[in-house]
Amino acid sequence: MREAAALPANPLQRIPGVAIMLGVLVVVFGAIAPGFLSTANISNVLVQSTILMMLALPMTLIIMTEGLDLSMGAVLTLTSLIVAIVSLATGSMLIGLAAAVLVGLAFGIANGWLVAVVGIPPFVATLGTLGVAQGLSLIVSDGQSVVGIPHSVRDIYSATLFTVPVPIVMALVSYLAFHALLYHTRFGTYIFALGGNREALKYAGRSPTRLLIIVYAIGGAMAGVAGLLMTARMNSGHPTAGLGLEFDAIAAVAVGGTSFERGNGWLLGTLLGVVTVGVLRNGLNLMALPSSIQVASIGVLVILALFLDGLRSRL
Amino acid sequence: MSMAVQIAEIAHIEPTTAPLFELRGISKEFPGVKALDDVSFSVWPGEVHMLLGENGAGKSSLMKVLCGAYRADSGEFYYKGEKVAIGSAADAQKLGIAVIFQEFSLVPYLDIAQNMFLGREPAGRIPGTIDRRKILGDAKRILDSIGFDIDPSVVVEKLGVAQQQMVEIAKAISQKARILVMDEPTAALSDRESELLFALIARLKADGVAIIYISHRMAEVFAMGDRITVLRDGRRIGEVRPGDASPDQLVRMMVGRTVDMSYPRNFAETPGKIMLEVKGLSAATGISDIDLVVRQGEIVGLCGLVGSGRTEVVRAIFGADEATAGQIIFNGQPTSGGPDQAARLGIALIPESRKTEGLALLRTVGDNLVVSALRKMFPSGLFEPSRAQRAADALVKQLRIATPNTRQTVGLLSGGNQQKVVIGKWLAADAKLFIFDEPTRGIDVGAKSEIFALIDRLVADGAAALMISSEQAEICHVCDRAYVMREGRIVGQLSRAELTEENIVKLGMHHA
């Protein structure tokens, strides 16, 4: 299969590190965390991971181009507020979604423009837009939660499609869409080149600038969709929910094996990475450890993954 | 017999009336150096035309002009007898010219088929998608046609260098290349892999593809070439057929020049004491078992072709790269450690790329002059700008560096003066062993003399110098002795008497 070709040839290395990490965590938490292995909990973990999945998928693409998007969490916060506010005002969930996607798209294009046209290093550019998005979130919400939104929004989170929760359906559809995009379209091919050998793209007559802008724009749009899920989950719009989620997304991508240089991306790895991060948070939660420790552990996980990635590329 | 028929006979190809591609009077100049000077030559379909020349002869400039990366300043191109222009990579591609450089242009994590058809992928039914079956099929066909049996869905990153080269060739063929330019294709290949490559070249010949083949290896040149053109100093010196010339003759064509070199050099009568001794030095950068000696008062040359490992040797001596084996003994003491250690002991490195490795271009002349001497000048740790300024001014005067003052941004100086700053920085640091890597590259003739006069004074005053240079004439005029390297090892030492350009090239090129 096409994706399998990305795995190392050495049989010992054939099992990806993320699968091992996930396996270890499942075993450990199964043993020491109360209620971890119950069906209710597992399904809970999966559903809650869907928002992260929406962010981690485009983040994979961005990281493959040797970039980074630190603004995703803040943009998510903003778009979830937009969903709440607009759907409250218009009574329609779909219009709220459309507005959120548009706003997310605008931020994505801004990021792409700053990085590709102006030439500002990605982490600085997205740090700047993070501030802008964060500020706008506080302004449009005036620091308060937005409540009383139409039921149609909340229902998204709890509804099921053929007994599969809608969020999971959305996440799966997104995954399949990104998979097709990355491995079956020209655009996907060019993403590998953006990170692996940008010169080769130029010789082939493609514009790296346009491609980069599109990549970041996709990230923004996905943050818009994730905004719907977030608002649905909380049944309200909150001015700071979602801040910092870009960190989980970057962690999921890094842990999943996508490299920060040379244009190597593995979507399945990101999926496993998302589940790993979700399992880590869930397990620590069940053990009544506060969110802060969860975050610290993820930080350690990222540093570990990066260090190993550095080792791997030097081997 | 007309030229066309003659060539056709030699190359065993169909005679045609005009060459497939011809260069007439191509010139390309860069500030201070004429890379190509009125070069003319032609290739016929199915011909393997060898291009020979030393470092700096103009081969790589020629390649860049052919593929559209550089634009020629003057001269004309003819394709099948008709005048054409090569202003861009697209123009070159349209003419069917494909250049395979030593550093490949492949995307590591895409597969062979995707690399071959980058930017020209066959479309699937849904717009924007790729027809996987077609791209793999097309790729397989081309790979088979060149005898490369491999699954086109293998990711390129997994392939060895030889295989990646095959992919590059397949890519060129998929672009319907009729003229293939190959730069040292066997440099990274084993003998067996080279055989396969030669078989492929024979196949391409039979198909009427013209091949311009750049090589240093005499054996290949004589075995594979239909015609041989020699370049020197950017000029076309001559063209011969393998049957009509001997390797020695070719060497003489590559090397012989009458140059007015008024480099002052006072050779020491008796050699001074040993300052640097290197025993069995090896490093992961590709050098093995290096033994050499440098004495006080000497300028010792380090010669060899590009890629023979000279820079790697001096970097290992300076501590810039880690040594995996061997000893470096400086003034009787074994040393190890990084460049900071070497600098403290009195070893200096004047690197090959002075702009990226020797200077901080955005800082001032003064800043750059004192940067290595900070600890020696200010042992207490407190930096006195006025004293630094005075020291810098003194150096500018001593070395006659052309700059309005020491506050000038060093990036604005000419090449020769920039080099003087790099040397001056080590003078300020009281260095005793000066290692030069291509000290006069990119410097005009007048400045060159000055630099050599400077080096001469340095060693006369009790220092020692180890010098890498690709200009054999320089080595012969200036050095007391020279070591010659080939493929990471030292293959010989030439004394003052033996130091001739021909000897250097012979030792450096001989490929058993």
Next chain:
Amino acid sequence: MTDVTKSTAAPLRSFLSEDVIQVFYRLLAAFLICVVLSFLSESFFSLGNILNVLRQASLMFFIASGLTLVVLTAGLDLSVGANVALSACLAGTVIHHSGSATLGVLTGLAAGGVIGLLNGIMVTVLRIPSFIATYGMLWVLNGLTYWYMAGDTIHGFPSGFRQIGSGYLFGLPTPVYLLLLFLAIGTIFAQRTIWGQEIYAIGANPVAARLSGIPVNRRLLLVYAVSGTMAGLASIIFLARLNSAEADIGESLTLPAIAAVLIGGTSLFGGVGTVFGTFVGALILTLMLNGMNLLQVNANWQPLVTGIILVFAVWLDMKTRQRGR
């Protein structure tokens, strides 16, 4: 000899250093902002407000000064805010338990320094790019702080200690004296010690710096350690000023600190910038935020404005570098 005085690139450096000119322009900008604000708001020029601005700018400056050294080497320390938070909480705990303010101060400085050193190790030994390493550290520190504090607040410190942050000396807030002190120390270190010169060299061209005999790794460890220690110092002042320590005090500190460094003319790409420039940058940012407060602009606009100014400063930096090529 070729005449090098005719060039079409950057202007000749005459007796005025390029750095000085840049700082001068920024001082001018700060002055202009003051003029504009004094027109827009009557309360701007009151003694109370000016002193307030100075105090705020000082607090921003402490963090930004150490950060300046890091940015000079073309690196970044995104963990400074979180560093301040953790160090403050630890120092606060020590003061409470031991009753000794001195011990608390030492704890704060030590904690900040250790964090900085860890950052430095990640960058030099583990060779992780600085923005990723410090970004990861940011989250680790955040997590540790929130866990350690468990939602509590530490408050109530000896009044003598509080003078450091909220006291006055000869009419000026105490932090201002510390500001002047560290401005002097920072400037002397950067411009008048050999280590400072080496740091500029590393920022301008790390490869050439190494090949010129500068022990690059050792200097990088130093700058990250200093950045961390200055964050530790800032945490003490915050502690004294706010008279309390909570887990979230660091959240809004990192972005303004980075903005101050960049506005002050220190280039993201290394080798250019001054500590004094950072002070002016802190001043400009504080004046802008103060102006927004006085004009009763919704406080929620502040991170947004800071973000925009940050991007603008980077854009200016890139334009300047291009011009000088």
